Amino acid sequence: MENVINSRKRLKTTISAEQIKNLEWASRRENLGRAWYKFSRNPMSVVGLVIVVSLILVAIFAPFVAPHPKHAGPFTDFANAKIPPGLQYLFGTDQIGRDILSRIIFGLRSSLLMGVLVLALVVPPGVLLGLMAGYFQDAWIDTLITRVTDIFLAVPPLILALAVASVLKPNLWNGMLAVSLMWWPWYTRLVYGLTTALRNEYFVSAAEVTGASTAHILFREILPNTLSPILTKMSIDIAWVIIIGSMLSFVGLGVQPPEPSLGTMIADGSRYLPDQWWIAVFPALAIVLIVLGFNLMGDGVRDMFAAEES
Amino acid sequence: MTEDILTVSNLKKHFVIGHTGRFSKRKPITVKAVDGVTFSVHEGETIGLVGESGSGKSTVAYIAIGMYQPTSGSIRFRGQELFQDKNKRPRHLRKAIQIVYQDPGSSLNPRQNIKQILEMPLRIHQPNANHLEQIVYLLEIVGLPPEYMYKYPRMLSGGEKQIVSIARALATDPSMVILDEPTSALDVSVQAKTINLLLDLQKEFQLSYVFITHDLSLMRNVSSRVAIMYLGKICEVAETIDFFRNPLHPYTQMLLSSIPVVTEEEEELKPKKVISTGEIPSPVNVPSGCSFHSRCPFVMDICRQVDPVMVEAEPGHKVRCHLFTQPAPVSVAGPG
Amino acid sequence: MNEAGRLLEIKDLYVQFSVYGGKLHVLNGVDFFMYPGEKVGLVGETGCGKTTTMKAILRVLPSPPAVIPHGDIVFDGQDIMRMKEENLSRVRGRGISMIFQDPTAALNPVFTIGEQLEAVIKHSAPPGKSPTGPEIHQQAVNALKEVSLADPERLLHNYPVQLSGGMRQRVCIAMALAANPKLLIADEPGTSLDVTIQDQVLRLLRRLVEEHDTSVILITHTLGIVRETTNRVYVMYAGTMVETAATEKLFSQPLHPYTQGLISTVPRLSGGGIASGIPGRIPDYRNPPTGCRFHPRCPHVMDICRQKKPPNYQIDAEHSVACFLYEKDGSANPQKETGQQ
Numbered sequence: 001m002e003n004v005i006n007s008r009k010r011l012k013t014t015i016s017a018e019q020i021k022n023l024e025w026a027s028r029r030e031n032l033g034r035a036w037y038k039f040s041r042n043p044m045s046v047v048g049l050v051i052v053v054s055l056i057l058v059a060i061f062a063p064f065v066a067p068h069p070k071h072a073g074p075f076t077d078f079a080n081a082k083i084p085p086g087l088q089y090l091f092g093t094d095q096i097g098r099d100i101l102s103r104i105i106f107g108l109r110s111s112l113l114m115g116v117l118v119l120a121l122v123v124p125p126g127v128l129l130g131l132m133a134g135y136f137q138d139a140w141i142d143t144l145i146t147r148v149t150d151i152f153l154a155v156p157p158l159i160l161a162l163a164v165a166s167v168l169k170p171n172l173w174n175g176m177l178a179v180s181l182m183w184w185p186w187y188t189r190l191v192y193g194l195t196t197a198l199r200n201e202y203f204v205s206a207a208e209v210t211g212a213s214t215a216h217i218l219f220r221e222i223l224p225n226t227l228s229p230i231l232t233k234m235s236i237d238i239a240w241v242i243i244i245g246s247m248l249s250f251v252g253l254g255v256q257p258p259e260p261s262l263g264t265m266i267a268d269g270s271r272y273l274p275d276q277w278w279i280a281v282f283p284a285l286a287i288v289l290i291v292l293g294f295n296l297m298g299d300g301v302r303d304m305f306a307a308e309e310s
Numbered sequence: 311m312t313e314d315i316l317t318v319s320n321l322k323k324h325f326v327i328g329h330t331g332r333f334s335k336r337k338p339i340t341v342k343a344v345d346g347v348t349f350s351v352h353e354g355e356t357i358g359l360v361g362e363s364g365s366g367k368s369t370v371a372y373i374a375i376g377m378y379q380p381t382s383g384s385i386r387f388r389g390q391e392l393f394q395d396k397n398k399r400p401r402h403l404r405k406a407i408q409i410v411y412q413d414p415g416s417s418l419n420p421r422q423n424i425k426q427i428l429e430m431p432l433r434i435h436q437p438n439a440n441h442l443e444q445i446v447y448l449l450e451i452v453g454l455p456p457e458y459m460y461k462y463p464r465m466l467s468g469g470e471k472q473i474v475s476i477a478r479a480l481a482t483d484p485s486m487v488i489l490d491e492p493t494s495a496l497d498v499s500v501q502a503k504t505i506n507l508l509l510d511l512q513k514e515f516q517l518s519y520v521f522i523t524h525d526l527s528l529m530r531n532v533s534s535r536v537a538i539m540y541l542g543k544i545c546e547v548a549e550t551i552d553f554f555r556n557p558l559h560p561y562t563q564m565l566l567s568s569i570p571v572v573t574e575e576e577e578e579l580k581p582k583k584v585i586s587t588g589e590i591p592s593p594v595n596v597p598s599g600c601s602f603h604s605r606c607p608f609v610m611d612i613c614r615q616v617d618p619v620m621v622e623a624e625p626g627h628k629v630r631c632h633l634f635t636q637p638a639p640v641s642v643a644g645p646g
Numbered sequence: 647m648n649e650a651g652r653l654l655e656i657k658d659l660y661v662q663f664s665v666y667g668g669k670l671h672v673l674n675g676v677d678f679f680m681y682p683g684e685k686v687g688l689v690g691e692t693g694c695g696k697t698t699t700m701k702a703i704l705r706v707l708p709s710p711p712a713v714i715p716h717g718d719i720v721f722d723g724q725d726i727m728r729m730k731e732e733n734l735s736r737v738r739g740r741g742i743s744m745i746f747q748d749p750t751a752a753l754n755p756v757f758t759i760g761e762q763l764e765a766v767i768k769h770s771a772p773p774g775k776s777p778t779g780p781e782i783h784q785q786a787v788n789a790l791k792e793v794s795l796a797d798p799e800r801l802l803h804n805y806p807v808q809l810s811g812g813m814r815q816r817v818c819i820a821m822a823l824a825a826n827p828k829l830l831i832a833d834e835p836g837t838s839l840d841v842t843i844q845d846q847v848l849r850l851l852r853r854l855v856e857e858h859d860t861s862v863i864l865i866t867h868t869l870g871i872v873r874e875t876t877n878r879v880y881v882m883y884a885g886t887m888v889e890t891a892a893t894e895k896l897f898s899q900p901l902h903p904y905t906q907g908l909i910s911t912v913p914r915l916s917g918g919g920i921a922s923g924i925p926g927r928i929p930d931y932r933n934p935p936t937g938c939r940f941h942p943r944c945p946h947v948m949d950i951c952r953q954k955k956p957p958n959y960q961i962d963a964e965h966s967v968a969c970f971l972y973e974k975d976g977s978a979n980p981q982k983e984t985g986q987q
Contacts, residue, residue, distance in 0.1 A: 015446060015456045027423070027460035037666045202417040203427075206475075209375045210431045210482060211404045220430075224421035362840035363811070467927055468692065497691035497867050502911035502923030509920070524841055527913040531920050554915070568845035569915065570870025572897060576915040586842035589810050 039304040048296025055290060059109045071098035072106035074258045082276050092278040094268065100278060103260040104286050110255050111262055111290065114176055114245040115238035121180045126187030127230060131218045133188070134195025146192065149185040157182040161244060165253040175254035179244050183237070190233060194226045228305030235298035239291040246287060262287055313388065315486055315518045316351040316374065321383035323369050327594070341593045343369040345542035346383070348620075351486070356512065356519040358533035358550070360526060360565070364593045365539040367522045368412075371488045374520070375409045387486070405435050408479035412491035414471035418463040424449075424474055425459040431481040448477040451514075452507060469500035473507065480511065486518040494523065505532060526569055527576075530554055538562050541593055541601040544620070548627040558629040560584055560606045583607070600632065608633060652720075653829060653861055654703070655679045659717030661698055661885075663931075664710065670931035672698050674885040674939065676717070677958065680878075682828070685855065685862045687872035687893065689908075690882035693928045696865050699882075700831055704738055705729075722828060740770050743827035747834035749814035753806040759817055760786060760802030763824065770825030789820040793850060812843035819851060823858060830855070831863045836871065848875060869912055873897055878964060881905045884929050884939040887958075891965035901967040903944045938970070946971055 040046050063069045067090070077097030085092040091100035133145035152160075164178035198204060199222065207221050242262075248254040249263030257264060262283045269280025323344040329336050344366040351357050361367040372378045374385060376392070376399045385392050387403060411417035418427055428445045436444070446456045452473045463471055472492055479487050489508065493501040505528070512519060521533050529536055530550060537547040538559065546559040557563050563584040571577055588605035591597055597604045603613040612632050620630045661673035672695050680686045690696045701707045703719055705726060719726040722741060729737070746752045754762060763786045771777055777785065783802075790798035793816040806814055815835065822830055835851065836844030852875055855862050864876055872879055872893065879896045881889045881904065889902040900906045907924040926943035929935055935942050941951040950970050959972045 017442070020442060020456070020459070023457060023460050034666055202411040202413060203419040205377055206409070206411070206417060206478065207430055209377060209404065209409065211399075211401055211434050212430060216430070220422075220426075221419055225419070227421070362842060469927075498869070499691060499908055499911045499924045502913075502920050505920045506922060525913070527915045528920075530915055530917050531913045551917075554917070564842055566915075568842045570845075570848075570868060570874055571915055572869050572873055572909060572912050573914065573916075579915050586845045589812060590840060590843065592810075 035304050038306060039300040041303060042299060044296050045300025045303065048293050048298070048300060051289065051293030052297050055108060055293060056112065058105055059112050062105050062109055066099075066102035066105040068099040068102040069106075071102045072260050082272070082279075084276075085278050091282045092276075094265070094279045095272060095276070100265075100282050103265060104262070104283055107260040107262045107265060107283065108286065108290075110172055110259065111242045111245060111287075112238075114172065114179070115241045118176050118179050118183060118241045118245075119234055119237060121176070122184045123187055123230070123234060126184040127191050127223070127226070129184075130188040130191025131195050131222060131226075134192040135199050135214070135218060135222065137196050137199070145188065149188045149192075152182070152185040153189070155182075158244070158247065161248060162251070162253065165248055170253045170256060172255045172259075175245060175248045178248065178253075179241055183241070187230070187233070190229060191226055194229060195222055198222050198225055228302070232298055232302040232305070235294055235301045239294040242290055243287065313353065314350040315353045315388055316520070317384075317386045317389075318347055318349050318370070318374075319384045319386075321347045321370065321373065321385055322381045323366075323373060323378060324381045339594060342542050342596060343593060344373070344380075345596075347539070347542070347544055349537050349544060349547060351518055351520060354512075354516055354518055355535065356521050356533040358529040358536040359520060359522045359539060360524060360529055360536060361539035362524055362565075362590055364541055364590055366542040366593070367539050368490055370539075371409065371490050371520065371522055374488055375407055376404065401435070405482040406485045407488065408482055408484040408486075409488040409490060410472070410475045410479050410492045412494055414468045414475065414495055415463075417475050418471055420463050423460050423462050427463075427474065428478055428481055431478060435482050444481070448481055451480070451511070452477045467500070468496050469504055472496065472504055476504075476508065476511070480515070484517065486520070488520045488522070490522045491524070492521075493528070494525070501528070526554075526565060527571070538565070541591065541596050543601065544630065545602070546627075546629045546631075547620075548624075552624065552627050554579070556624075556627075557581065558623055558627070558634065559602075559631050560608055560633075561602050564605070600630075651681060652679045653682045653684075653722060654863075655718070655720045656699070656703070657718040657720075659699070659702060659719065660715050661695075661702055661707065661717075662713045662715065664713065665932075668932045669713075671934055672885050672931050673702070673717075674934070675955070676882075676885065677887055678880060680861060680863070682861050683859060684878060685864065685876045687876035687879040688863055688865045688882060689867065689869060689872050689879055691867050691908075691928070693884075694882045695885040696882050697833065698885075700744070700833065700863070700865065703831075704742060704744070705734055706738075740825050741827060742829045742831060743822040743825055745815075745818050745822050745830065745832045745835050748838050749811060749818045750806065750838075752818050753814055755806055757805075758802065759790075759804055759806065759809070763789060763802070763817070763821055766821045767824050785824065789824045790817070792823070792854065793817070793820045795820075810843075811839050812847060815839060815847050816850065819847075819854065823854060823860065826858065827860060829861045829863065831865065833865045834867070835864070837866070837868070851875070869897075869909060881908070884934065885931070886939060886955075886968060888940065888969065889965075889967040891961075895965055899965075901961065901965070901972060902940075902969050903946055903971075904940050907943075907945075938968075 058065050066072065075098055079097065080093055081095055081097040083089055083093045089099050089101070091104065093099055094103070129145050129149070133142045136142050160182045161178040164181055165175055168174040168177070204217060204221050207217050245254055246261070246263030246266070249261040250267045254263060255261035265283040266280050269283065272279050321344055325341040325343055326338045327341055328339045330339060331337055347366070347370055349357070359367045359370065369378065373380050374392070379393060387406060390403070392399065392403060425445055428448055429441050432439065432441045432444055445459060449456055449458055454470065454473060463474070466474065492508070493504050496504060508519070509532070511517065521529070523529055533550055535547065535549050536553045538545045538561065540561050546553070546557070546562050557566055563581040564586050567581045567584055568586045569580065571580070584607055591601070591604060599615045600606070600613045600618055603609045606613065610632060618630050618632045618635055620628050621634055622628050623634045656676055656678040659673050659676040663670040663672060676695070676699055678699070688696050698707065702714065703721070703726065714727070717727070721737060724737070726734070726737070764782045767782050767785050768776070786802060787798045790801055795801055795813060795816055809817065832851065836847055839847060848871060864872065866872060876893050879891060879893050880887050881896070881902065883904045889896070889900070889905050896905065897909065900909055904924070910921045911923050913920055924943055929939055929942070937953045938951045938956050941947045944951065948970060956968045956970045958966045958968050959975065960966045961972065961975060
C-alpha cells in the first residue's frame, strides 16, 4: 500500500530553500505592516506611543538630558532653594535647592524600571499558572492554583504591598517585590479564563488527538491566542505599577532619599503647598503624563490585535 | 470478505450533565449521546453517517478519534481495540486515524501560519525528516501553491481552510479519515471542488472514509453505504443504491422529503407520504420505546413501549423499526 | 415592466470599503427591483455582496469604512439614500423587517421571549395609536400562535436558551411579522437549522407570507430553497447581478455561465456524481478583474469580456442576463451602457 509521505518522490513543485526564505521575510514584513496599520488607525494611540518612547529615551539618557544631573544625588544649595519655575530652573527648585526637572528625569528612571521589572517578574509565572490551571480544569492542579490565586486576590492589594514592604528593608527592590506579590494573580485569572475557553477549540483537539505534548499545546496552541489580552493589559499595567510604586515611596517604603522618586517628591512637596506649588505639582504631572502615555498606547495595542473583517 | 478497518460494537457514550433532587433522592441527568451503535467500515470504502442534532454522529466520530472515552462497548481498528489502555492511545493508532473537522474557522489555530499548522503532526510522527519538503509536498497534493506556507488562516477562504485541514490530516499518513461535515460550512461550488479532492485522495492513497453529514444528496454521490442515526441509535443501514431506491425507516423518509432539490426529476424521487413534523427531542429526554415514536406517522402501540431491534429487512439492508420486526430478528452484533 | 409601483428599487449601486492596502470595491453597479407581493430570491455565494446590499438598503453599513460613491435606493416611493436618520428608523422595522441566519444570535439571551416580542409590538405601533399593556400581551400571544408555537402563554415567560433552534427561528419570524412590514428580508433563514426543522420553518414562512401578503426577499446560497420558495430570482456574483429570471425559468434554462456552473455543482438526489465545480476563486476586491468580474473563471470567456463590463441584456419579460454571450439575443438595457469599472 502506497502511503502519503513516501509518494513525495513524485513531487512536481520545485522551490528552492532560498525562495522559501524570501517568502518568510515577505510575510514577516506584511505582518508588521498590518500591525502598524491597525495600531495607527487611532491617532491618539500614536500620540501615546510617542510619549512612551520619549519617556523611555529620556530615562535612559538621563545624565545627558537633565540640565543639572548632580541634583539627583546628595546635593544641597540653600541659596537657591524654593526658586519658582524660570529660565534657569525650568520647573523651579525644591526646598534644598535641587532642580526639580533634573530630579523628575532621574525619578522617571526608577519609576520605569519598577514598571518593567515588576512585569517581568510577574507575567511569566502568572501566565504559566493560568495556562496550567485552565487547561487541566477541575483537576487537582486547577484547584490548587485557583485557591492560592483567590487567597492573594482576597487581600486588599495595597495593604499587602504595604505589609510586605514594611517588613523588609525599605528600598526600590523590596518595593518591587511587594508590588509583584500583589500583581501576579491578575494575570493568572485572566489567562485562566482565556484558557478554559480555548481548550475546547477544534484546533486544540486536533493537536491532542495527533499526540502533541502538553507543552506544545500550552505554549504553541493556546498561549499565542492569549497574547492579545495579555499584552494590552501589560501596557496599561505599567502605568498602574508606577502609581503603586509612587504610593509606596510616598509613605516612605520605596526608594529612599537622596535618590529621587516621583512619589517622595510629591510627599516632600505636599508640605509646601500652596505657596511653593511647583515642588509637588510637577512630579504629579509627570506621573499623569506617564499614565496617559501608556494608556493611549494600550488602546493601540488592543486595536493591533483586533480581528480583521474578512 | 476483506477485513474491516473499523468495527464498532454496541458503543455507548453517556454524559452526566448534572443532578436532580437532593440527598437520597439525588439522580444524575444523563445525555445518552450514543446509545448502542454497531456498524463496520470496510477497507477502502466510504460509509456515510447521517443524522441531525442530537443524533450522536459527531460523538461517534470523536470517540473513534480519541477525544472521548466510551462509556461501554468496543471500537476496534483492524481488530485492535482502540481503548485498551485508558490513558494513552499508542502512537501508531493516532497516526492511522485522522479527522477533518466541520468548522474551518476554528479547526486551524488563527495565530499559526500554514507551515506551523502542518508542521505539528510532522514533528510528532516524523521527528527527523525534512519538514519543509514534506510541507511543500502536502500542499501540492491538495492543490495549494507553496506560497501558502506563510499565510495565516484568516487570509484563506473557507474552502482553502478546509483543504489545509485535509492536508494536516494526511500529514500522519493515515489509513482512515473521519470527515465530520467537511463541506457543510462551504458554498456549493467550493463543496464540489473539495469533495472531488477528497475522492481523488482516497483513490490515490487507499483511504477509508467515515463521512458524516446531514446532506443526503451529497451522501448519494459520495458514499457506498449509508447509516442513519437518530437520538444515539442507528435506524437504518444499507448500500447507497438500495437506500435511496427503497428507504424503509419512517425517519429516513422524513429526512428525504425535507431536502430542497433543484430539479423536477429529484422532486419525483422524494417520498410523499412522510412530511416533517414535530421537534427533535432533546437527548436528555429520549422518548420511551422507539425514540422516534413521537413524530412517526405510522406509530403503533408497541412503538411507545418497546425499543425495536435491528433486523435485516433485505440482504445488506438493515432497519430498526417495528414495521419490519420479523418473528426471528437478526441480532444487533452482526457483521457490518 | 413599468417602473412605477415598484416596492423596492436599487439602481446602479456601488459600495466600497477602506482597508489596509487600499479599497475593497465590493458592489459594482447593483440593480434590483421588486413589486409588492413578490417573493424574490437573491442567490450568491459567500462574499458576493448580498449581505452588503441588504445592509445598504437599511443603511446600516458602518460608515467608515464603507463608502457609497454612487447609486440610488428607493423604497415605497421614498429615497433611502437621502433620507434623514429619524425617518430611517421608521422604515426599519415597520417598512422593512429582517430575519437573520442565526436565531440564537438574533435574540437577546437575558430577556424573555415575551419581553422581546412585546417590545417589537410596542415600537411598531403606528404613531398616535399606542396599544395598552394587555393589548400588547394579547398581540404577542397571537403572534406566537400564528407561527404554530404550542402553549404561547407559557412560552412568553421562557428565555431563548430554553427553546430549540427551530422554535427560536419561529420566534424571530413572529417578531419580524409583528410589525406588519411591507417587506421582509430573510437572510439564510434555515441554514443553521436541521434539515427536517428547516423544512417546517420554510413551509411556515411560505404560508405566513401568503396570509399577510408580505413581500419577501429570500437571501441564500442554497439553490433548492430558492426553487421551492420564490417566484423570481436574482443571481449575484462578486458585487454584480449576473442574471435574473422567473424561478422556474432560471432552473430550467440558466443562461449565465456562473448560474449554469452553480446549478451543476449541486449534488443530485438522483445520483450521477459530483460535478467538478467552478475553477478559480472569488476575486480579490482590492483588485477586481477588469470588464466582467467573472471572466477569469468563465469557460466561454471572450476578449470583450476582459475589457468591458457586460450590460444587462433583456431576454424576455422577466429574464435578463449580464453576459456578452447574449449580445445578439436580447436588447441591451440602455442605462447600463456606461458602468464605472
